[in-house]
Amino acid sequence: MSTLYRINRPKVISEAFDDEVVAVNFDTGSYYGMRATALTIWNLLEYGASPQALTRRMMSLYHGDEQAIGEAVAEFLEQLRKHNLITETSAVRADADPEPAADHRGPWEPPTLSVYEDMKDLLLLDPIHDVDEQGWPARKPDQVV
């Protein structure tokens, strides 16, 4: 049986804005932007989906080579998994739409994930190691941010 994935709620929230969705991973403080085919896949992941099901749905929505679409979907899911935006799930949500959406049949473009990691430099700061005899941290001017 193939793996099912869903959005990693509640650690991740996302909001749709016209033709783009912005997701935030609260564990890391990173932000993500997704448009076009990435947005379509993200919306399907809300209900839970397998790579194969996502590929089939993309084939119904876009003109493109099946193998190329399948590989792009798998690569995109791997990116989402690496950023902990999705997690494995045991079942597709009951309210998922079983029918393909209206056939727009636009040209296929590989999904892309835009990453904004403004917290990264802060998360890499050293925690406090040295404290004085009272238990308060010893000042380290080179840690000033």
Add this chain to the structure above:
Amino acid sequence: MTTATDNLASAGTYTPSAAAEFVEAARLCFERAARAAGGVRERRFQVGERSVLLRFAGDQLVPLMVRALAHLEEPSALRPDLTVCFFDSESTGTPMPAPPWSREQYTNLGEIDGYNNGQVHVTYTPGVDILHCLDRERGLAVYWTPTFRLIPWWEQSFPLRSILNWWLRDQPFQPAHAAAVGRPSGGVLITGPSGTGKSTSTLACLESELQYAGDDYVLIRTDPSPFVFSLYSTAKLEADNLQRFPHLAPLVSNADRLEREKALIFLHEHHPRKLSGGFPIRALVIPKVTGRKDSTMETIPPAAALLALAPTTTKHLLGTRRETVEKLMRLVKAVPSYRLLAGTDLSQIPVAISRLLDGLNPSGAS
């Protein structure tokens, strides 16, 4: 060794969590520091729609914390919504009792593990030695540092930033890393990461009809309608950018330290009429320096505005990321967003913003 929680023997009937007990212990220490320093100095401010009382043990921290807020000072006899107690050990001769947590509980962002929950927030900022703690239910915060001499220059430009952020977590208010200029009828929020032209675009408006509500951090109200309140009267500029604003050079408060500090100007001391307490937010504006002469506006998707505003805001405002992002999402959905293609002719920037406001406010009310 006496610990802070040991002092609770004299704290009466107040016995909540260990985190709340620490805040009370810190408050008791403040009271001792105030007696040692000859009394409490009190200053009252109107922050957004709330009343905030700042209490100082002695005089040393008063100018450092009050100067950027002076335009919000408002004497009031009403019970304050938030009280913040400030003291330092050096000037008061009063040591802070040892913390009740271990060194392993200091996180790399300064939050004390186990001392941050829905009611209480405690942080010790690494490298700058400032303790902030807040009990939201009591509307009580304590700010302590070993010595007033080591308060960094930027702390003076946005005092209370973290405490206000925690305190307002469940209210429709949000400190945001943004500037704001406009008219009483409405204005724009100018935002984006540091170095993208936010301060330059904002200070370019000082010579125009537009008023100024802040150039670094402002207070946003999301509901019932988007509004921005001024928080700080400071203007900050990179030293090498000061040459573009020669009229501001004589106003710089730290001219002798510009090799390691941004130029800091307390605008209410020089241009009090240019300062606005706030106005309705009509649009979000994200500047982009083009290198061309002229300045123009173009519409951008709301997602682009959120990605310009939210990461730079949550980067430095810890402990409330989810609530902050949700409030900023509401704001971004409520008003249109534009990119300001900022040219080298700075006089065109306020013109571009005024034209935008004219278009969004056809009545022309001001």
